[in-house]
Amino acid sequence: MGSTSGRITRREFVAASAAGVVAGSLARATWAAGLEQSAARGPFRVIIDTDPGVDDALALLLAMRSPELKIEGITPVAGNVPLELTLPNALRMVEIAGRTDIPVAAGAKAPLVRRLITAAQVHGENGLGGAVFPEPTTKPIAEPAAEFIRNTVRKHPGEVTLITIGPLTNIATALNSDSELAGLVPRLVMMGGSLSGGNVTPAAEFNIYVDPEAARVVFQSGIPITMVGLDVTRKTSLTEDHVRTLQAGQNAVSQAAAKIARNAIDHTRAQGFLIGPNMHDSLALAAFLDPSILKWKEYYVDVETAGELTAGETVGYSPTAGDDQRRPELAKQAAMAMQIRGSAPTLASTKTSAIVRDKFVPNTNVAVDVDSARFFDLLIGRLAGKT
Numbered sequence: 001m002g003s004t005s006g007r008i009t010r011r012e013f014v015a016a017s018a019a020g021v022v023a024g025s026l027a028r029a030t031w032a033a034g035l036e037q038s039a040a041r042g043p044f045r046v047i048i049d050t051d052p053g054v055d056d057a058l059a060l061l062l063a064m065r066s067p068e069l070k071i072e073g074i075t076p077v078a079g080n081v082p083l084e085l086t087l088p089n090a091l092r093m094v095e096i097a098g099r100t101d102i103p104v105a106a107g108a109k110a111p112l113v114r115r116l117i118t119a120a121q122v123h124g125e126n127g128l129g130g131a132v133f134p135e136p137t138t139k140p141i142a143e144p145a146a147e148f149i150r151n152t153v154r155k156h157p158g159e160v161t162l163i164t165i166g167p168l169t170n171i172a173t174a175l176n177s178d179s180e181l182a183g184l185v186p187r188l189v190m191m192g193g194s195l196s197g198g199n200v201t202p203a204a205e206f207n208i209y210v211d212p213e214a215a216r217v218v219f220q221s222g223i224p225i226t227m228v229g230l231d232v233t234r235k236t237s238l239t240e241d242h243v244r245t246l247q248a249g250q251n252a253v254s255q256a257a258a259k260i261a262r263n264a265i266d267h268t269r270a271q272g273f274l275i276g277p278n279m280h281d282s283l284a285l286a287a288f289l290d291p292s293i294l295k296w297k298e299y300y301v302d303v304e305t306a307g308e309l310t311a312g313e314t315v316g317y318s319p320t321a322g323d324d325q326r327r328p329e330l331a332k333q334a335a336m337a338m339q340i341r342g343s344a345p346t347l348a349s350t351k352t353s354a355i356v357r358d359k360f361v362p363n364t365n366v367a368v369d370v371d372s373a374r375f376f377d378l379l380i381g382r383l384a385g386k387t
């Protein structure tokens, strides 16, 4: 959808983004249909951007056990713990899965413009909840993550889905380096955001909180986005039964997953929580593998970057959310006329209007409900090697 040569102007970019949203609706339809036929169509090319991270580790193992995926590469980023840990943790996972054929490219050490805030209190000092695995012997490729993402997308235009389960720094860096790149990405599936309150602050989910400016680049890029946020991941909880099933699995992936899961549950319990840890990142993978596990609703989503308390909040606009229902014959008309409104301009600002966009155009398919039992059947079944 972008112009084919040279830098594009702001006007062209806006036009391309609008076209991208329309193309995105089509892509969404073919995406879901395509997955049903995936056995016949062969695997989907994906890049997994990640900050392992306890649930990242399980998500990576799930991905590497999923024949629907052709994993072009894994791109660790700083997030749950610093890059000095997320990079070797990603390498450990490819070694455990026997998938050292998958390139791992080192990503950003820090967010675009902010200091790195980690979640070591949740993921343990080593990022894997204290589960210890040997030092990896596999090395990352020489190409940095953002370059790897750009080159891989350019090599297979329209084919590489980005699955992001960490802060979006690597993706934003790739998009900022190449104004046509967004138009070549068919879809980005993220664990991130929330339309029902945050987990790091009352407003923000961790992945968006860490690098809100990067998240904003992604949401405004025109790439059709699938958002699997706290609205649904909070409804997943790992149990003792899941761990027992993993422990019974007679393969390296199952045993490693059991060890990570065991530590994660113990850690959660030690903190006094009544239910096991949420499987945030694996649910994003599952959403790509089988979208029918979740329920979806289209929103225009943007990211708060200016707030002193709310940076990283994902704000979802929908003509059918919030307002009282109208008579059906007026509802469609009102939806078409709905403007995207931001905060009122201050007296000191040169802006005079609160209107951000003239008209509602969805950019994100947001997961709003999940069948948790079906999700765990997929996750635990594949990790344990039963399916």
Ligand SMILES: [Ca+2]
Residues within 6 Å of the ligand: 050, 051, 052, 053, 055, 056, 080, 165, 166, 281
């Ligand atoms: Ca993560």
